[in-house]
Amino acid sequence: MAHIQTLDPTASPLGYYGWELRRQRETQGLSQGRLGEIIFCTGSLVGQIETTKKVPTRDFSERVDAALGTDGVFSRLVGLVLRSQLPTWFQPYAAMEAKATYISTYQAQLVYGLLQTEEYARAVLATGMPDDLDALVAARMERQRILEREQPPLAWAILDEAVLRRPIGGLEVMRGQLARLLEFSGHRWMRIQVLPFEAGEHASLAGSFNSLRFEDDPDIIYTEDVIAGHMTASPETIREAARRYAHLQAAALSIEASTALITRVMEERYGEQPRPEECAVAQVQLQRKHRR
Numbered sequence: 015m016a017h018i019q020t021l022d023p024t025a026s027p028l029g030y031y032g033w034e035l036r037r038q039r040e041t042q043g044l045s046q047g048r049l050g051e052i053i054f055c056t057g058s059l060v061g062q063i064e065t066t067k068k069v070p071t072r073d074f075s076e077r078v079d080a081a082l083g084t085d086g087v088f089s090r091l092v093g094l095v096l097r098s099q100l101p102t103w104f105q106p107y108a109a110m111e112a113k114a115t116y117i118s119t120y121q122a123q124l125v126y127g128l129l130q131t132e133e134y135a136r137a138v139l140a141t142g143m144p145d146d147l148d149a150l151v152a153a154r155m156e157r158q159r160i161l162e163r164e165q166p167p168l169a170w171a172i173l174d175e176a177v178l179r180r181p182i183g184g185l186e187v188m189r190g191q192l193a194r195l196l197e198f199s200g201h202r203w204m205r206i207q208v209l210p211f212e213a214g215e216h217a218s219l220a221g222s223f224n225s226l227r228f229e230d231d232p233d234i235i236y237t238e239d240v241i242a243g244h245m246t247a248s249p250e251t252i253r254e255a256a257r258r259y260a261h262l263q264a265a266a267l268s269i270e271a272s273t274a275l276i277t278r279v280m281e282e283r284y285g286e287q288p289r290p291e292e293c294a295v296a297q298v299q300l301q302r303k304h305r306r
Contacts, residue, residue: 021065027098031091032064038082039064053077069099069149072156096156099149103242107224110234110245112160116227117169120209120218120262123180125191126171128158129198129206134191137183161204169204172262175211178279185284192280199273207266208275217261225255 023033039049039060046064047057055074062068070078075088100108111117111128119126124138135154136147144150160166173195181188198204209216224236232247235255267275 026066027091027094028066028069031070031088031095032066034091035060035070035078035088036064038078038084038087042082049078049081052081069146069152070095071152072096093156093159096149096153099146099153100157107236107243107245108157110226110228110236111157111224113228113231114167114226115229117167117224118172118259119170119224120172120174120222120259121177122174122218122222123177124182125173125177125195126224127154128161128169129171129195129204130154130158131187131191131194133187134183134194137187166203170207170263171204172207172209172259172266174209175275178208178276179283181284189280189284192276192284195276196273196280199269205269206272206276207263207269208272209262209266210275213265216265217258223255225252225259 021029021033021036023030039046044052045057046060050057050060053074054077059068059074063070063074070088070092072089072092075092078084078088079086097105097108117128124130125134127135130138132151132155136151139150139154140147161169178192182191195206198206221237226234226236228234233252234245234247235251236243236245238244266272
């Protein structure tokens, strides 16, 4: 007799998802293999998700809802599951970010998480050598869904020029990431400025920070160190951060000039690069030309 793993639906959001998936599947008399056939995956994957060995994706959840006629149950659950995969210290910030009506951020090293492409996010998150990189990437992509709401938060991002020039993930990944930033150039809810190297010393040399505003709750300032994140609603800190952000906005390029710089860096630094053999041929041709 096959051993059936006992599931505890109260252990975690992932545990509840797996328990509910098994319950719904068995209610309809489907084996794991048969459900897998219906939703175009393996029965093994269904089993791994039911036993919390794998984290479900949004696509998987939507397919399950369609196959089992569960009226969006798993599509709703997967958001909770993916948020639970974020680092424990980051989850309180993610919850507040999802409630914010206005987000402003200065980023000195990396593209802000809400603006990252999946490939860029994967390269960034891999540096921490996580146990389940796929789950972390899926959680970051899920976090970005707040920008797809009918009325998303207003957002303003200032990116240091170093963010554009640091080749995270390689040339192709960076080209895709900068193209993603350019998609926001005409966005109604998002504004992006670049703080150029020419600005020299500026109001946030100490590092990146985020500011969140809410409809009814006090503003929050969020910063990170190498170990954890820190949120504060201290009025003094809020005022100081607002003052520094105003100086950053004044020192940064205009939105139009920022778009132009992003475009230029994308083309000049991350554009199509000639292959080594093409460079060799070009060099030989140049030498022949000079001999004539």
